[in-house]
Amino acid sequence: MTASSFKGLWIALFFVLLATLPLWISDGYYVNIASQILIWAVAAMGLNLIVGYAGLVSLGHAALFAISGYAVGIAMSAGFGHLAAALLGIGISILTAAIFGALSLRSTGIGFLMITLAIGQILWGIAYRWVSLTNGDNGVSISSRPAPFGFNIEDATPFYIFTLMIFALALASTALLVFSPLGAAIRGIRDEPRRMDALGYNVWLTRFSVFVMSGFWTSIAGLLFLYYNGFVSPQVLTVQSSAEILLMVLSGGSATLFGPLVGSTIIVLMKNVASSFVERWSLVLGLIFVLIIIFIPEGIVPGLVSSGRKAVQLYKRRRPPASTGADL
Amino acid sequence: MWFILTVNSITLGGLLFLLSAGFSLIFGLMRIPNLTHGSFFMLGGYLGVTYLNCGMNFWVAALLAALTMAVIGGLVERLLLRPLAGNAMQQVLLTLGLSFIIADLSLTIWTGDPVRVPTPGGLEGTADFLSLHFPIYRLAVVGIAVTIAVGLWLLIDKTRLGAMIRAGVDDAPMARVVGIPVSALFSLVFALGAALAGFAGLIGGPYLSIYPGLDSEMLPLALIVVILGGINSLLGALVGSIIIGFLFNFGQVLFPNLAYMILFLPMLIVLLFRPQGLFGRNA
Numbered sequence: 237m238t239a240s241s242f243k244g245l246w247i248a249l250f251f252v253l254l255a256t257l258p259l260w261i262s263d264g265y266y267v268n269i270a271s272q273i274l275i276w277a278v279a280a281m282g283l284n285l286i287v288g289y290a291g292l293v294s295l296g297h298a299a300l301f302a303i304s305g306y307a308v309g310i311a312m313s314a315g316f317g318h319l320a321a322a323l324l325g326i327g328i329s330i331l332t333a334a335i336f337g338a339l340s341l342r343s344t345g346i347g348f349l350m351i352t353l354a355i356g357q358i359l360w361g362i363a364y365r366w367v368s369l370t371n372g373d374n375g376v377s378i379s380s381r382p383a384p385f386g387f388n389i390e391d392a393t394p395f396y397i398f399t400l401m402i403f404a405l406a407l408a409s410t411a412l413l414v415f416s417p418l419g420a421a422i423r424g425i426r427d428e429p430r431r432m433d434a435l436g437y438n439v440w441l442t443r444f445s446v447f448v449m450s451g452f453w454t455s456i457a458g459l460l461f462l463y464y465n466g467f468v469s470p471q472v473l474t475v476q477s478s479a480e481i482l483l484m485v486l487s488g489g490s491a492t493l494f495g496p497l498v499g500s501t502i503i504v505l506m507k508n509v510a511s512s513f514v515e516r517w518s519l520v521l522g523l524i525f526v527l528i529i530i531f532i533p534e535g536i537v538p539g540l541v542s543s544g545r546k547a548v549q550l551y552k553r554r555r556p557p558a559s560t561g562a563d564l
Numbered sequence: 565m566w567f568i569l570t571v572n573s574i575t576l577g578g579l580l581f582l583l584s585a586g587f588s589l590i591f592g593l594m595r596i597p598n599l600t601h602g603s604f605f606m607l608g609g610y611l612g613v614t615y616l617n618c619g620m621n622f623w624v625a626a627l628l629a630a631l632t633m634a635v636i637g638g639l640v641e642r643l644l645l646r647p648l649a650g651n652a653m654q655q656v657l658l659t660l661g662l663s664f665i666i667a668d669l670s671l672t673i674w675t676g677d678p679v680r681v682p683t684p685g686g687l688e689g690t691a692d693f694l695s696l697h698f699p700i701y702r703l704a705v706v707g708i709a710v711t712i713a714v715g716l717w718l719l720i721d722k723t724r725l726g727a728m729i730r731a732g733v734d735d736a737p738m739a740r741v742v743g744i745p746v747s748a749l750f751s752l753v754f755a756l757g758a759a760l761a762g763f764a765g766l767i768g769g770p771y772l773s774i775y776p777g778l779d780s781e782m783l784p785l786a787l788i789v790v791i792l793g794g795i796n797s798l799l800g801a802l803v804g805s806i807i808i809g810f811l812f813n814f815g816q817v818l819f820p821n822l823a824y825m826i827l828f829l830p831m832l833i834v835l836l837f838r839p840q841g842l843f844g845r846n847a
Contacts, residue, residue, distance in 0.1 A: 293653055295660070339832065342839045346652055350597050350787055354831065357784035361824030368821060475780055479660055486657075519668035525661030529654050530647070 254400055264392040268464075271396045273497075273504045274403045275460045280484035280496030281406050282453030287482065288491030289414065290446050291426035292341075292348045296356025297454050298477035300336065304329040304455035305462035305472070306363065309376030318382035325459060326452075333451025337444050344429075353475065360473040375469025378462060389463075399460055406453050411493055413449065422446050423491075454481075476518060479525065480507075487528055489535030502536065567696055569813050575702040575771060577809025578709030582764035583782060584789040584801045585716055586757025592733040592796025593753050596652050599659040600640070601761055602783030603666040608633045608762020609774040610674050613681055622684035630763035637758025641751045663779060671776050681769030705767055712760070717798055729753065733796055785812070788831050794844025803842060 258267050283297045308325035316324065340351040363370045370376065381389050389395045413419050421442050425432045433439050462468050471477070480503060488499025510520045532539035587601045598604075612629035616622065640662065648654045683701045690697040720726040731739040732746045740746045765774070772778070789808050793800025807830060815826035834841060 293657075339835055342835045346595065346597060346656060347839075349653075349656060350791065351835065353599075354784050354787045354791060355828070357780070357787075358824050358828045361827075362822075365824060366821040475660075475783075476664060479664070482657075516668045516672065518664045519672075522661045522664030522668065525664065526644075526658055529658050529661065530644075533651075533654055 251404065255397070258393040258396055267392040267396050269504065269508060271392070271399045271464060273501050274396075274399045275457050275464060276481070276484060276500035276504055277497040278403055278406045278460065279454050279457035279481050280488070280500050281410050282450045282455075282457060283481050284485045284490055284492075284496045285410065285413070285446055285450040285453070287485050288495070289419065289426065290422050290443055290450075292344060292443065292447075293482070294340070294352040294450075295349055295475060295478045295482065296336065296340070296352035296354075296359070297450075297481055298473050298475075299356040299359035300329065300333055300451045300454045301458040301461070301477070301481065302363065302468055302472040303332050303359065304458040305468035306370060306376055308459060308462055309378055309468060310369065312378050313376065322382065322459065326455065329455030329458070330448060330452055333448050333455065334444075336451065337447035341440060341443050341447060353478075356473065356475065356478055360470060360475075363473050364470040370470075373470060375467050375471075377467035379466075381463045381466075395464065399464075402456065402460060406456065407493065409449075409453070413446075414493065418442065418445065476521065480521065483521070483525055483528070486533075487524075487536045489538045492535075492538070495535060495538075498536065565817075568699075569817060570810075571699060571702055572771075573810040573813040574806065575705050575809070576812060577806035578706045579764050579768045579771075580785055580789055580805035580808055581709050581713060581802050582760050584786040584793075584805055585713070585798060586753075586760040587786045588790050588793070588796055588798070588801045589720075589729070589753050590757045591790065593729060593736075594645075594655075594750055596645075596655045596659070597787065597790075598754070598757065599656060599783065600663045600666065601757070601786055602779035602781070603663045603670075604633055604637065604758045604761035605765040605768075605782045606774060606779040607636070607666055607670060607765065608758075609681070609765030609769050609778070610670055610679070611762065612766030612769065613674075613679050613774060616681070622682075626763055626766045629766045630759040633762030634755040634759035638751050638755040640758075641754035645754075646747075646750075663783075667776065667779055674774075676776050678773050678775035679769075680773050681766065683770040701770055705771070708767065713798070713802055720798060785827075788827060790841070791831050792834050792841060794841025797841070797843040800841055800843030 257270055261267060261270075279297070279301050282300075283294065286292050286294055286297075304325045307328040308321045311321035311324050312318070336352070336355055339355060340348050343351055363375075364372060366372075381395065383389065384398065387394060387398070389398045421432065421437050425437065425439050425442055429439055432442075458468070458472075461472070484499030484503050485496055486499070487502055488495030488497065506520065506524070507517055511517050528536070534542070583601065583605055587598060590596070590598045590601075608629045611632050612625045615625035615628050620628070640659075644658055644662070645655050648658060687701040687704050690699050691703075692698075718726075720729060728739070728744045729749055731742075731744055732749050736746050765778075785808055789801060789804035792807060793802070793804030808827060811826050811830065812823065815823040819826060838844075
């Protein structure tokens with residue numbers, strides 16, 4: 237058996253495990269947490285495209301996350317049906333992502349981060365202040381979840397399965413992108429923009445396309461979030477929310493396929509656990525942020541792997557090689 | 565009404581200048597946007613109010629708040645940012661994480677209720693001139709901002725220290741080679757920026773009051789000012805602050821729903837046509 241088909245088997249097994257999760261944990265509360273993890277994983281996968289593969293750190297993605305929810309909520313209260321509202325919402329999200337990307341890609345590196353932060357804050361301001369459109373602090377809500385292809389997803393388990401299907405789609409599309417020539421180009425541009433330019437690649441356009449794709453998946457996650465919660469409020473657009481998604485990417489390990497899922501699992505679980513013990517989640521978030529950045533900037537998964545290797549090497553080095561066979 | 569709006573705009577512009585001048589200097593020297601800058605503003609305000617409640621004079625409290633913030637800023641630079649030197653992205657994200665911690669600690673210490681800061685004695689009320697009513701305190705804020713602007717300009721352009729800072733901004737490694745203590749300048753500028761922000765936080769108090777979330781409202785304003793005016797240009801920070809001050813006040817009255825959109829427009833135009841900012845130099 238080749239290594240890649242072996243890997244494929246593991247991934248298939250993993251998905252079987254995910255799909256049968258509601259059978260293992262019958263408690264609806266935990267199924268809902270699993271749905272939350274998957275929703276944020278989709279958002280983090282979207283952000284990972286631009287942060288991990290393109291090497292551009294965005295602090296405005298929460299705005300792209302929220303905009304689809306807002307668009308759908310507003311369209312539905314204006315009398316649109318579920319399908320029409322969803323299509324309209326996705327269209328508006330893609331358009332916003334394109335404008336957002338075109339503006340912020342005027343710069344790279346720190347400049348990019350500043351512009352995404354500023355635009356994100358402005359969109360937050362609109363959500364918070366333009367009361368007649370967005371209902372201000374209260375946000376917009378929808379009365380029911382959609383019924384895609386006639387399936388009822390009001391209950392925890394069907395909704396989880398629906399979310400899992402979207403997650404699988406997002407993962408497949410990310411994998412397709414990453415292993416495509418475009419994926420190779422964007423990684424090349426991340427590492428050596430000048431050389432890629434000299435080789436004839438359109439650096440700006442490549443970054444822009446990846447940004448729009450990143451925005452697309454983030455806003456799909458936002459749509460799921462709206463369906464999950466039934467409402468979306470300005471709280472979702474704050475810098476803190478952008479930072480949470482970014483932390484998922486960084487903690488899981490950026491530019492990896494499964495890193496965002498690991499990161500969202502860690503953060504969502506921590507958020508649920510932390511908020512039941514301490515009053516203040518943002519203190520915990522800030523501390524984790526600072527600690528991860530200082531001690532394991534490459535992410536928890538790659539960090540654990542590399543420090544595990546180091547430990548093994550250290551262990552091996554300390555002992556004379558002859559005795560290792562017997563001791564291990 | 566137009567008149568009071570104009571006065572308010574200039575007052576806000578002055579406060580924004582105090583905030584963004586430090587931000588811009590730090591950015592110029594250390595090449596990182598300090599995302600705790602809004603938190604420094606808010607923390608300075610809260611600390612100042614605490615000093616006021618101890619019975620201090622307003623101006624003493626403001627100076628003491630600035631001093632405390634300078635110490636905090638210096639510590640942040642020395643203990644947290646210095647170990648990450650050379651990795652700008654990590655430093656930026658660290659300042660972001662720190663801003664959450666400060667926001668949450670402030671919420672714990674000073675609770676969620678907005679704190680009203682009393683106008684310092686002798687500056688209440690209005691002065692009448694040509695049948696116009698000038699709110700005295702706001703004029704005082706403008707005066708202070710102008711004084712500090714001139715002081716900063718003299719510091720940066722005329723003194724030996726300023727020359728060293730400028731050298732560090734232009735080419736930090738080369739400045740190091742010729743014997744300029746660039747690392748000490750980093751701490752100094754960071755402390756200065758924090759002090760200015762903290763000072764602005766208290767003297768802005770009687771006008772803005774201090775409340776949780778003030779940090780994340782001020783930070784994007786500083787960002788927009790710097791994007792508008794150009795990084796590392798005091799003149800740019802000044803002009804940018806005044807523009808944003810006017811747009812913010814007039815926008816909120818004329819188009820209350822779209823005030824944030826209006827802030828965004830000049831930034832958009834600048835980004836499209838002059839990405840280095842109005843007064844920024846080409847990289």
